[in-house]
Amino acid sequence: MKLSTLLINQNLTVRDVMVRMNDFCLDTVFVVDCENTLVGVITDGDLRRKLLKGHGLDDALSEVMNKNYTAASINDERSDVLSLRKDGIKSIPLLDEFQKVLGCIGQEVDEYIPIYNTSFEGNELLYLTDCIKKSWVSSAGEYVKKFEQKFSEFTGLNDCISTSSGSTALELAISLCNLKKNDEIIAPDLTFASPINSAIRSNSIVKLVDVDRDTMCINTNLLLDKITNKTKVIIVVNLYGYPVDILQLRKNIPSHIKIIEDCAESLGSFRNNKHSGYYSDFATFSFYGNKTITTGEGGMLFCSNDLKKGEAKILRDHGMNPKKRYWHDQVGFNFRMTNLQGALGLAQMENIEKVLRRKKRVFQKYKDLMIPFGFSFNADEALDVENSRWLVTTTHEKIENYGVEKLEYQLKLLGIDIRKVFYPLSSMPIYKSYKKGIYPNSSYLNKSYICLPSSPNLTSENIEIIVDKILMLLGLHNG
Numbered sequence: 001m002k003l004s005t006l007l008i009n010q011n012l013t014v015r016d017v018m019v020r021m022n023d024f025c026l027d028t029v030f031v032v033d034c035e036n037t038l039v040g041v042i043t044d045g046d047l048r049r050k051l052l053k054g055h056g057l058d059d060a061l062s063e064v065m066n067k068n069y070t071a072a073s074i075n076d077e078r079s080d081v082l083s084l085r086k087d088g089i090k091s092i093p094l095l096d097e098f099q100k101v102l103g104c105i106g107q108e109v110d111e112y113i114p115i116y117n118t119s120f121e122g123n124e125l126l127y128l129t130d131c132i133k134k135s136w137v138s139s140a141g142e143y144v145k146k147f148e149q150k151f152s153e154f155t156g157l158n159d160c161i162s163t164s165s166g167s168t169a170l171e172l173a174i175s176l177c178n179l180k181k182n183d184e185i186i187a188p189d190l191t192f193a194s195p196i197n198s199a200i201r202s203n204s205i206v207k208l209v210d211v212d213r214d215t216m217c218i219n220t221n222l223l224l225d226k227i228t229n230k231t232k233v234i235i236v237v238n239l240y241g242y243p244v245d246i247l248q249l250r251k252n253i254p255s256h257i258k259i260i261e262d263c264a265e266s267l268g269s270f271r272n273n274k275h276s277g278y279y280s281d282f283a284t285f286s287f288y289g290n291k292t293i294t295t296g297e298g299g300m301l302f303c304s305n306d307l308k309k310g311e312a313k314i315l316r317d318h319g320m321n322p323k324k325r326y327w328h329d330q331v332g333f334n335f336r337m338t339n340l341q342g343a344l345g346l347a348q349m350e351n352i353e354k355v356l357r358r359k360k361r362v363f364q365k366y367k368d369l370m371i372p373f374g375f376s377f378n379a380d381e382a383l384d385v386e387n388s389r390w391l392v393t394t395t396h397e398k399i400e401n402y403g404v405e406k407l408e409y410q411l412k413l414l415g416i417d418i419r420k421v422f423y424p425l426s427s428m429p430i431y432k433s434y435k436k437g438i439y440p441n442s443s444y445l446n447k448s449y450i451c452l453p454s455s456p457n458l459t460s461e462n463i464e465i466i467v468d469k470i471l472m473l474l475g476l477h478n479g
């Protein structure tokens, strides 16, 4: 509903407001002065009572409106807004710092829409119960193996190796590159911090590279300029689901350089019908609670080289000799997944096609509703690319000036969990020494893009509410 429909000028009459309420089936209107500053509220009940007391249709609104109205401020806490709703008020005006009406808060704010919600609609409980009944709750047990097989089958990445998290999968991948002091790792500036953290811990020299504005992923031209004869590893992150063109990258880099593809956010993303990770030396996945499928915490590692697969399994399991218990040939880790996690993962993978289909619908609905208002969506489909859109990211020319943090806070107040895009790593003091040059694109994306709630089980109505509130705050449907 357009904001202008809810606003009525204080100089109009009772007749005018009744016509408006009747035409648009409104239970409440907000009375404003010529600058849209709120001066009163009128509900259909107020009107009935005033007419019964003898007011006429030609009376001025100022005579019948409620001047002791309840309103929410854009700087309130969400709990304040919820407590107003508990008082039984159906439509609450939302005001800015200058008492101007921004919009109307109704019952839709009672529900909180998280940035991501994984649904457990399959065999999760059945398999978990089975683990508990059989007492197979640690890393031994049938579900880890079954999950690995199902995952490998879906992705076409052979013999994937489960891990305790996406970060430990990255840690393993880097360990398998046998890096020496002064070897160099190139990584993108815009990502969750796991890749750079693992790279730093390998004692290599880390170089951050700016990303591409459209794909949000590492800019391959800038990357080529950073390669030296000490470069041993390039970490590519498929941010928010976009599958980077690894084949193209391969053509331009020396063959000894290993590519680690961080696919934490790109399960279900394909390029030329090959799943993300397919052309890399190592690919890593995350099954954290907000990912496309979840095992609570958990991860997966793909190694293209068979020898590395064997090595990865040993390293994951304390570096212990697989044929000689308690005999260690390497300094290893415990990065194993538990049978409980495997049980969850298997059940989740059984529904992956359905989840991805639903995510596609979510993305399409956002596009249908937001493009007409001037929003754009990064990396909009190229023919050969299937982007799973782990999180739908969008921008509008008004967002940067409005402020993404302000928008994030205000939408939370209204029960909607959006996120700003990651901070550029180079902007954080802790990573300052890995900064090599300038990073205008990661900085721009961080200031002007937002991530929208992207759960596969979002309904059309949920998405309409989300979009409506964003339009309201940005003043895009004032007309």
Ligand SMILES: Cc1ncc(COP(=O)(O)O)c(C=O)c1O
Binding pocket: 165, 166, 167, 168, 191, 192, 194, 195, 237, 262, 264, 265, 285, 286, 287, 288, 297, 298, 299
């Ligand atoms: C791009 C990226 N890499 C790595 C990780 C780390 O995965 P995990 O949380 O499973 O350790 C995440 C987020 O969780 C991520 O978004």
